[in-house]
Amino acid sequence: MATAFTCTPMDLRAHIRDVPDFPKPGILFRDITPLLGDPTALQYSIDLFAEQVEDYRPDYIAGIESRGFIFGMPLAYKLGVGFAPVRKPGKLPAAVHTASYALEYGSDTLELHQDAFPSGSRVLIIDDLIATGGTAAAAAKLVEQTGCTLAGYGFVIELVGLEGRTKLPDVPVTVLLQY
Numbered sequence: 041m042a043t044a045f046t047c048t049p050m051d052l053r054a055h056i057r058d059v060p061d062f063p064k065p066g067i068l069f070r071d072i073t074p075l076l077g078d079p080t081a082l083q084y085s086i087d088l089f090a091e092q093v094e095d096y097r098p099d100y101i102a103g104i105e106s107r108g109f110i111f112g113m114p115l116a117y118k119l120g121v122g123f124a125p126v127r128k129p130g131k132l133p134a135a136v137h138t139a140s141y142a143l144e145y146g147s148d149t150l151e152l153h154q155d156a157f158p159s160g161s162r163v164l165i166i167d168d169l170i171a172t173g174g175t176a177a178a179a180a181k182l183v184e185q186t187g188c189t190l191a192g193y194g195f196v197i198e199l200v201g202l203e204g205r206t207k208l209p210d211v212p213v214t215v216l217l218q219y
Contacts, residue, residue: 048084052217055081056197070197070219072168076110085216086111087165090118092214093107093143096191098164100157102126102178104150107168109118115166126165126179141174150175152182157185159187170195170215173204180209 055075062069075081089111099124103112109125116123129138129149136151157163163183170176176193183190192212198204199217 043053044195050081050084052081052085052088056217069091070169071201072107072179072196075168075196078210084198086114086118088216089115089214093192093194093212094119094165096212097162098191099161100124100163100188102156102179103166104165104167104175104185105131108166111168111194112166115194122157124152126150126152126182137182139178139181139185141178143174148175150178150182152179152186154186157186157188161186161188162191163188164191164194166194169197169199169206170204170213171199171200171202173207176204177207177209180211 046106052075055078057071057074059069059071061067072079075085097202100120101116102107102111102124104126105128109202112125129151130152130213132151135154137154138151140147140149165176165179180190190211193208194214196216198215205213
């Protein structure tokens, strides 16, 4: 695993676009695409993640579909660890573990290959955003089903008022920006 990361401070908030009334009226959407389009901001976000999660000592990164892939893959590369995708149902070709979670109106499901990680590995879950916490909590259940240890979480953005952290297991959580 890589060590001794150092990041020159940058205001990532300047690279997040606020989109009012998306996807429905009354919602203020935090759009990460300007951050993704700026090479310096994107590299900084990955470097900052690496610096902040290095002490979690992950063996693998689990990236939640789909924006968790965007940040999880380069972070896995930077840390010198493996990566596995956490996907919506029917997207993974081999035997899977399944975890469902509640939505505002209904439920959804995530899947992870049963052989994504060797048993006993330390897994860090990465996603772009934590809102109500249901998706991230379901991903933790998948990691548990593989016989692995959840090393922690990493999110680019946390919507603090939605209290998503309260649904997560008691593990370290790294957040680059809070709103």
